[in-house]
Amino acid sequence: MPESLPFNHRTAFEQEEAQVARVSNWLSVMGMLFLTGIGSKAWFSAHFTHAWVLWSFAALLGANMAYFAATGNRSAQKSGMLVIVSALFAYLIVTGGENNTGPLWLYVFPPLLFYLSSLRVGTAVLILCATIAAIVFAFPGLPMVTAEYHTDFKIRFFSTLFFESIFCYVLEASRLKARNELVKQADSLERAARTDELTGISNRRDMQSRLQTEFSRYQRTGHHFSIALIDLDLFKNINDSAGHDAGDEVLKQFTDLAQSVIRQSDVIARWGGEEFLILLPDTSLLQALALAERLRSEVSSHNFEFRDTPLPVTISAGVCSIAKSGTLDELLRQADAHLYNAKETGRNRIAPRVRTYDHPLPEPIET
């Protein structure tokens, strides 16, 4: 399965592969029972060779199932089944089966073939089988060819098989098209449900699931992570003085700036209106504080503007490490408490406090 496929595509692909494997198993069981039955009938009609050949094909289907049960290799299971069934049909055409009715079983092949393989492989195998049939029909004197077919039968056999194959091809192509459309729609809905519309970054829902994943990783491996809860200072003033559009523009410009400051492995999400949360994997509290401080400094020196009007923007942030909290709820609660402290002590600052170049520090570092 291609790793580059989006999540929903991979899930749909995986589910379909599992279903094809289940259906293949059932078809193999049915095929084995059927071949054993027809083989027995041939045996009692004194067609001993035909009976042994049919039983051998039943045994091959059984062996293919056993191999799949032992290895779980789905593509080997599919290929094995296609090879066995193709060989069985070739045998039925060459020998005519019982009373020259063998080729009629070829009608089962197109739907099965397109279901088990791709449209391209299915078409190639069908063309191969039709070519074998055409050779057998054209040269009845070839070695091993024991069947003889009437001209009427040959013409009707080919024309009906041709129409059946085209019909199955179109049905399968339509099914695949509809499936791919649905998966694409599911992808875009899923992406929309995880993305903040204004800024294009993760939304709260997506961040909550990322936090949960990171927390599980922390519990499993002990790898620490930190978060920074950021709030734009006095953002209401920007809305009130320059308008809501200016506020929106500031949110977008802040997002771009924050993304240029954080590492690729860090994730920023819009946590609420003018609140953002940065998840910093494999990052200690001190490293997270340094990052938050750098971002604060970048924001305070950045020229935010809307329609050539400069807008004063600063941020406050509460930073916390999972090592200091132990649970996700506690982590978020502490980050929120630190953010509240940063606001209370004058805004444009990070809490817990760190030494900065442009900021006198009234309080010692609390870690």
Ligand SMILES: Nc1nc2c(ncn2[C@@H]2O[C@H](COP(=O)(O)OP(=O)(O)OP(=O)(O)O)[C@@H](O)[C@H]2O)c(=O)[nH]1
């Ligand atoms: N333009 C815009 N404004 C928003 C959006 N979401 C929330 N806001 C505004 O953000 C403002 C937040 O104001 P407050 O909660 O009072 O906080 P503040 O003015 O930032 O003050 P402090 O947080 O105490 O520094 C409100 O006026 C909201 O309407 C948005 O998507 N776009």
